[in-house]
Amino acid sequence: xxxxxxxxxxxxxxxxxxxVDAAIALLDATGEQGLTFRALSERLATGAGAIYWHIDxxxxxxxxxxxxVVARAVNxxxxxxxxxxxxxxxxxxxxEAMDAHxxxxxxxxxxxxxxxxxxxxxxxxxxxxALGIPDAWQWSTTSALMSYILGVxxxxxxxxxxxxxxxxxxxxxxxxxxQAWLQLDQDTYPFTRSMASSLPRHDDRADFxxxxxxxxxxxxxxxxx
Amino acid sequence: xxxxxxxxxxxxxxxxxxxVDAAIALLDATGEQGLTFRALSERLATGAGAIYWHIDxxxxxxxxxxxxVVARAVNxxxxxxxxxxxxxxxxxxxxEAMDAHxxxxxxxxxxxxxxxxxxxxxxxxxxxxALGIPDAWQWSTTSALMSYILGVxxxxxxxxxxxxxxxxxxxxxxxxxxQAWLQLDQDTYPFTRSMASSLPRHDDRADFxxxxxxxxxxxxxxxxx
DNA sequence: ACCTGAACACCGTTCAAGT
DNA sequence: ACCTGAACACCGTTCAAGT
Numbered sequence: 001x002x003x004x005x006x007x008x009x010x011x012x013x014x015x016x017x018x019x020v021d022a023a024i025a026l027l028d029a030t031g032e033q034g035l036t037f038r039a040l041s042e043r044l045a046t047g048a049g050a051i052y053w054h055i056d057x058x059x060x061x062x063x064x065x066x067x068x069v070v071a072r073a074v075n076x077x078x079x080x081x082x083x084x085x086x087x088x089x090x091x092x093x094x095x096e097a098m099d100a101h102x103x104x105x106x107x108x109x110x111x112x113x114x115x116x117x118x119x120x121x122x123x124x125x126x127x128x129x130a131l132g133i134p135d136a137w138q139w140s141t142t143s144a145l146m147s148y149i150l151g152v153x154x155x156x157x158x159x160x161x162x163x164x165x166x167x168x169x170x171x172x173x174x175x176x177x178x179q180a181w182l183q184l185d186q187d188t189y190p191f192t193r194s195m196a197s198s199l200p201r202h203d204d205r206a207d208f209x210x211x212x213x214x215x216x217x218x219x220x221x222x223x224x225x
Numbered sequence: 226x227x228x229x230x231x232x233x234x235x236x237x238x239x240x241x242x243x244x245v246d247a248a249i250a251l252l253d254a255t256g257e258q259g260l261t262f263r264a265l266s267e268r269l270a271t272g273a274g275a276i277y278w279h280i281d282x283x284x285x286x287x288x289x290x291x292x293x294v295v296a297r298a299v300n301x302x303x304x305x306x307x308x309x310x311x312x313x314x315x316x317x318x319x320x321e322a323m324d325a326h327x328x329x330x331x332x333x334x335x336x337x338x339x340x341x342x343x344x345x346x347x348x349x350x351x352x353x354x355a356l357g358i359p360d361a362w363q364w365s366t367t368s369a370l371m372s373y374i375l376g377v378x379x380x381x382x383x384x385x386x387x388x389x390x391x392x393x394x395x396x397x398x399x400x401x402x403x404q405a406w407l408q409l410d411q412d413t414y415p416f417t418r419s420m421a422s423s424l425p426r427h428d429d430r431a432d433f434x435x436x437x438x439x440x441x442x443x444x445x446x447x448x449x450x
Numbered sequence: 451a452c453c454t455g456a457a458c459a460c461c462g463t464t465c466a467a468g469t
Numbered sequence: 470a471c472c473t474g475a476a477c478a479c480c481g482t483t484c485a486a487g488t
Contacts, residue, residue, distance in 0.1 A: 014472080037462065047473040049464070054471095058462065109334040109376065112383025113402035118409070118417055125416030137435070139420055139427065143377075144436030148369065151334065151376025158337025177338035184343070191350030192343055195364055202364065210362070211369030218443030239453080262481065272454040274483070279452095283481065 014046060016054045020064045024101070027065060031164050032103040035062070062107050067116040069104045073097035074123045083130035084216055090123050091149055091212050095205065098153035102160035109154030120146055133219060145215055152208050174200040239271060241279045245289045249326070252290060256389050257328040260287070287332050292341040294329045298322035299348045308355035309441055315348050316374055316437050320430065323378035327385035334379030345371055358444060370440055377433050399425040 022043050027035050037058070041048045055061045073093040081089060098105035111117045125142040133141050163173040181189070181196035247268050252260050262283070266273045280286045298318040306314060323330035336342045350367040358366050388398040406414075406421035 036460090038460095048462090049474070050472050052463070106335050109379040110331050110383045110386075112380060112387055113405070114383075117380075118406065118414070122414050122417045125420070129416060138416075139423075140432040140435035141439065142416070143432055144373065144439050147376035147380060147436065148373045149376070150379065151372035151374070152368075154334040154375065154379055155337060155342075155372060158335045158339075161335075162337055180338070181343065189343070189347050191354060191363075191367070192347045195350070198364075207365040207368055210365035211372065214366065214369050214443035215439055216443070217446045218439035218441070221442045221446050261479090263479090273481090274455070275453050277482070 014044065014050060014054060016064070019044065019051055019054055019061070020068055023061055023065045024068060027103045028101060031161065032106060035103075062103075063111065063114050063116060066104045066107050066111065067119070069097050069101050070094070070108070070116040070119050074119055083127045086127045086130075087124060087145065087216065088209070088212060090120075090127070091145070092205075092209065094120065094149050095152065095208050099156060099204075102157040105150075105153030105157035106161070109150045109157070111150075117146070117150075120149070128219075131219065141219060145212075148211055148215060152211070156204065171200055174202075239269065239275060239279060241289070244269065244276055244279055244286070245293055248286055248290045249293060252328045253326060256386065257331060260328075287328075288336065288339050288341060291329050291332050291336065292344070294322050294326050295319070295333070295341040295344050299344055308352040311355075312349060312352045312370070312441065313434070313437060315345075315352070316370070317430075317434065319345065319374050320377065320433050324381060324385075324429075327382040330375075330378030330382035331386070334375045334382070336375075342371070342375075345374070353444075356444065366444060370437075373436055373440060377436070381429065396425055399427075 019040070023035060023040060026040055026043060030039070035058075037048050037051060041051060044051075051061075055064065073096070074090060076089070076093045098108070108116060108120075121142060124145050125138065128138050128142045128145070159170065159173060159177075162177075163170055166173060166176070168176070178196045178199040181192050181199070184193055184196075186193060244265070248260060248265060251265055251268060255264070260283075262273050262276055266276060269276075276286075280289065298321070299315060301314070301318045323333065333341060333345075346367060349370050350363065353363050353367045353370070384395065384398060384402075387402075388395055391398060391401070393401070403421045403424040406417050406424070409418055409421075411418060
């Protein structure tokens with residue numbers, strides 16, 4: 001028992017972790033534009049400026065929230081799986097995380113070399129290596145995989161945001177988009193028009209996984225250069 | 226000579242097109258956060274609220290700006306090329322457009338079923354069809370291609386934005402990112418660390434094209450299901 | 451029909467002042 | 470060391486009023 005004990009924090013004491021948790025809850029509840037320092041500080045029963053003692057700025061807050069979501073998704077896969085299966089599993093975990101937290105999909109799709117993206121890169125890169133992809137191609141292969149995953153996340157986030165501001169669910173929103181596509185000119189948009197009617201019935205998750213298989217097949221068929 | 230002639234507009238008259246052109250110039254000059262109605266109306270020598278007569282809101286303005294950029298990029302490819310070459314050419318055109326206009330990369334990566342994205346979808350989808358991909362796979366194949374392209378655009382936009390706010394050029398920014406990656410823990414980030422040192426020397430364009438080849442190879446190797 | 455520009459209801463961020 | 474909350478410098482958008 002040392003004389004100087006670490007001062008016990010009150011249950012309500014602020015901390016970076018509590019702030020990030022509250023931010024995630026707020027983002028889930030009110031969407032990307034619902035995250036404001038005023039709303040967040042109210043939720044934390046503190047002053048608006050207090051948060052700045054623990055977090056640099058709004059961008060850092062959003063990245064920290066993304067990082068928490070990504071970390072959970074990426075650490076999920078079982079250790080014994082084969083490399084290709086691990087890639088499938090990490091990819092699906094990220095898809096579902098971004099589906100559950102569309103704001104994360106939107107933020108990650110433009111998160112550059114930031115920590116949450118590095119987490120994804122590492123997780124995929126290790127498996128690309130384990131698959132025996134030659135050194136010279138590991139980078140471009142891993143980035144391609146990641147860009148695809150984040151690209152899907154970004155597009156889905158847009159759909160989710162559209163749905164939110166319409167007050168619709170996903171199917172209704174997709175029906176709306178489908179209607180709009182059917183108005184397009186037949187001659188200049190033949191492909192889009194032909195896809196329009198089946199759009200609301202598509203399984204996003206299955207489409208996403210089909211894209212992963214496409215890339216995995218490309219990786220399997222050798223021919224560097 | 227009809228008695229009622231269409232009133233000749235003054236050179237300085239506002240129009241949707243002039244507004245969008247000015248917005249693109251402003252975005253190129255000052256980045257995504259530089260586009261404000263105040264700055265734009267000053268550039269157009271008009272009142273802040275006047276723009277709302279021609280454009281619904283800021284999101285519509287940004288989409289219109291993206292659409293102009295995308296339309297130029299997508300209409301470029303020569304008509305006689307083979308489908309796979311056309312895909313390469315459209316993809317590269319989009320890459321370069323998003324490289325020249327990072328704000329477009331950022332906006333498109335989260336643009337859902339909006340018009341500029343439809344333009345890309347159509348352009349890619351027509352070639353996917355021409356390649357003979359079976360009906361059941363045309364959608365997932367085309368979306369995968371597009372998600373990859375937009376994913377890369379989003380990530381590059383983040384790098385460009387980081388560079389802008391640092392006042393650095395791309396190489397300096399990548400050197401900075403590389404340094405940060407070298408600080409990561411060796412045991413948890415072996416892949417990222419091993420890639421860090423060569424990061425600033427990478428050719429983004431070549432990496433992007435390698436990803437397109439990966440997907441094209443996956444498309445070529447049959448095996449539906 | 452088209453434009454003006456003040457006004458409104460917000461933002462993120464700072465910072466003197468408190469404990 | 471940590472927190473408060475008013476203040477600052479912005480935003481997007483609206484709208485009465487003009488031409």
